[in-house]
Amino acid sequence: MATWTNLKTLGFRDPLKALEKRNPSFYNRYAGVEDEFGFDLDVFAKSEPLFRFYFEDYFKVDVKGLENIPNEGGAMLVGNHSGLLPMDGGMITMAMLHSHPSPRRVRFLVTDWFFTLPGIREWIVKTGQVRATRENATKLLRNGELVGVYPEGIRGVGKTFRERYRVIDFHPGFVQVAIAEQVPIIPVATVGGDEIFPNFVNIKGLAQTVRMPFFPVTFAFPWLPFPLMFVPLPVRWRMLIRKPVELNYPPEKATDRKLVLKIAREIQYDIQRDLNQLLRERKSPFTGWHDDDDEP
């Protein structure tokens, strides 16, 4: 049964203190540290309870292989994008925050479109996301941070329901950065995200007029009044984090387009294979996997 205690913490007066109490090592690592990209621990602490509720109670995310993310040093998390509101990133952040032996923030590279939205733009920056440019990614990796990339880009978010869990071809730029900065790539396959907002149709004409990358029609989206249209379906999630892929190439190889494309394809194919495997084992979206029953 779902416990809803996580939602109660949304009303705490001092979210920062609550975060310190709940997760001291994360707090101590980032409290009072200046960040050039505008990370703000206060805003992070304020929105954390909602995502914690989604992570623990609503989606009941089951993360496998979290130990594959290194405790220190730069690394690149690469995954399949999903859901109209890209919640998969938030779920990885929650997993890193709550279940990892060395809690770290994950800096996701966010597409330009989100930075045209007032309000959202500030929130994105303050919770630790970064505008997706090669310079930003390089800088973050040099600082030894975890960088999250969804190489499918915004197209991956706007997949229709019939295309769910079918990976769109990866943009190979992330491999170039990884080779140039000599960091490992960690593939992450996420099942669940594509069903929280089943996107039946994309209305292209309307999307162009309102300057959105796509205009989805879901069971709730344009129909229900404001907060309700963003309520996702309670689908069980599972994430599979693979062992880091060490790219043993010298940094000069970053300009070898053939090699870069091949590595990007290999990682894409690995993620797709994991997705197929996870889907094959799943009982149904709302009940999850067979081995869930064994858990107390």
Next chain:
Amino acid sequence: MPSFAVCYRDYVRTALKADRHFGFDLRTVARIEPCISFLYKEWWKVEFDGLNMIPSTGPALIVGNRAGFVPWPAFMLMYALMANKSGPRRLSIVGDLDWVKDERLYNLLVQVGFVPWSSANLKHLFAKGEIVAAFPEGLSATCKPFADRYRMLEFDWTRLLPAVEEGIPIYPLATIGCEESVPTIANLDNLAKFLEMPAFPVTPFFPWFPFPFNLGSLPVRWRMKLLKNLTYPRASKNRDKIEDTAKNQSRFIEGDIQAELNRMLRARIKGN
């Protein structure tokens, strides 16, 4: 027979010269030709891309995704290669035939060009310069549930080992339409075990109708696409290295086919 010889003159010429070690029989092909050409042209309206990539002489291995209990994609590929006006080729299909106990069925399959899978048989075919098709998902893919359509099972990499050893070019083949034409509703495991079959599918046609009609299918449009062959280093004598290459190749080919299936499905949804 005469009309077949006229229509497929070049094919007959090459097939008569081809290796008949495994029991290939041109007369059987001529007999089933009206049936498969009807399926190819009228019923499924197969669109085949990339046929010109197949070399007109010399060995090659085509690796595809598998669907349905009856190996229709193999038949369609066979027909496409046969009806190819510029340099038709005869196709041999390697697969597991051990479970086929019925002699008439076995003979039919062998005469059409099926070959029981074994490393030695594959090497024999390559040495004769034949084109071979393999479906390395194995028999477990014959009864994929409809919800898992166009999601590949893991390839059995040992199936590619003989080709990698000999340095034969491997062409990935992606087929869409095949899984919707004969949708699998259920798989009756116990009955399959009892009948000593690899699977017992329940389709809208299969156990319900009398014989020829239970092989029926829905008129779905098919699309088949041959992809560029992968280049891999010519294998050395080192056994471990050969196996590693085969493993990598099979993973990459599987991913290639899956990615192409995704692309084709997306194109179909968008309606082009």
